[in-house]
Amino acid sequence: MGDDEIIIRTRSLTKIYGSRTIALNGVDLSVRRGSVFGFLGPNGAGKTTTLRLILGLQQPSAGSVEVFGTRSGPNTSGIRARIGYLPTNPEFPPDMTPITYLDFVGKLCGMNREARTPRLAGLIRAVGLLHAQARRVGTFSTGMRTRLGIAASLMHDPELIVWDEPCSGLDPAGRRHTMDLIRWMAGAKTVVVSSHILTDIDQVCTHVGVLSEGRLIFCGEVAEMKRQIRIDAITVELLASEDSLASFVGQAKACAWVGDVAREGGRFILPVTDGAAIATALSDVLAMTRKAEAELISVTTGLGRVEDAYLQMLEDDGAQGFMRACGGNGLSGGEA
């Protein structure tokens, strides 16, 4: 991967707030040009802090952030001219209307009136704020503010989109439009998006970074993350008589690849063991369902879901936290 392919690079990025809170701890991150990078992590993991450091709104306590090959800082407006930023639950000057605010953003971006006016009109229409164009932003709901924030981030047609929780406060239609917009921009622009909604990340992202308590515990392709799940399972939901369900359980237990079967009513979780291929296991499950004369309601595989991989990583990270703190030397320090 050439260095010119890297749009964002952080080296040992650390942020400590007022000697009280460690928000980030030695984060090394790379985001490739044209990728859709998803930031995952529980609340307080450091996602927003990372994004604000990338924009130069905050300064690192240690380490560095480079965006487009230039170190980011409070006065690097040239970098921000190439970034479209949407904060979580954005706040805007309450006395402004969508038109006056987007016009103001256009001015800040150095756009002339001929460029600003049609652009803001098109964006207000695109984000569905035409009905509220004359209303003051102070009266907007969270979802409306997020829509306005999306429009503002696209005002100057930036190369890099940085969206922090873009679906926050949006209704299902708005969320779908936002995801469609990210898909549409993919490839043409580099997109960094943080989200708690794991299915959204699964749908649109090519790469993912997982933050836990200020540490980056995974950074790579989504497919690679999915492959890291250690335990695969197939979840089957059946509608059948008790005899049929018992027959299904009997068949499952007889299968070599099935571990301990867990049952909740008509829902069964079949752990895949012995390194069996998921395709083979699925084929066996369908055959068992037919044989038990049960109606198949749903079947899902644990493998391939970002949610499972994400939760697994957080669990592993929690378990290994002490060992990691000791520099990977096990309990040598603690048990001596």
Added chain:
Amino acid sequence: MERHEVDGNLANESPAAHEDWSWARIMQAVSSFCMSPFWALVQRDLMTVAHSWVARGFLGVTAIAGLVTVMSRAQMPGASAADVAANWQITYLIIWNIFVIVLTAGAVSSEAGVMADAILSRPVKRYHYILAKLTARSIAVLIIFLAVAGPVTYAAWRYAGVCDIESFWDVVVGTMFVALALLMLTALGVFLSSVMRSSLLAILSLALLWYAAGAIFQFLSVSYLSPFGLAANLPAMFRGELDSDLLWKTPLGFFLPTVIVWLGATAHFNCKDV
């Protein structure tokens, strides 16, 4: 040969063409300034001030109170125009300055919520933002002060029984000194609002600083630099009787701290996390 071509080129360039070129350059510079983030921020902040009830109240109250006070004092037998005009500007320094304090000490802290999300995450340099705040608030304070100072001083000169204002320029100089003091107060207000998260705390601190300045400067034997010292000298200034030393010491004493506060505010805001 080369020299000849150069001369020829110079000869072909008519004065009109040169003038057009300069005009185009000036227009280009004006145009690029008008499109700069700094100017956009100044415009926006001036609009915010224009729409604020503090600024409207400031203008309305000082205008009404100023005209009523001046007209009533001017009607008194033996009233001196210099004293009447100076008294109004003294009340501006001592009482109405509270509006300046409220208008400036919340300039940055009051928009802490929107600053990062809506402004500084765009292609804006930190010093653009803080210098725009200082510029816009200074312009606003000056406009509000001068809009009332002009008519009130004219009224004092026109209606007072004793017209002891000898020269128009003495009044202008005195008024400019008061304006300089208000600009220093404005700079301090914007600086404190960028340092303190709470607008209320910034307002209280600035008020304390302003009123305590008299005692501190008295102690340092430079009382003419304090608001109260300036107030005491103002009638003499309007009559053109001020000591020539004070004519340069006083403005310098207000101007230098203002410049230092502008630099300090810019330096502090440059390294602040938002």
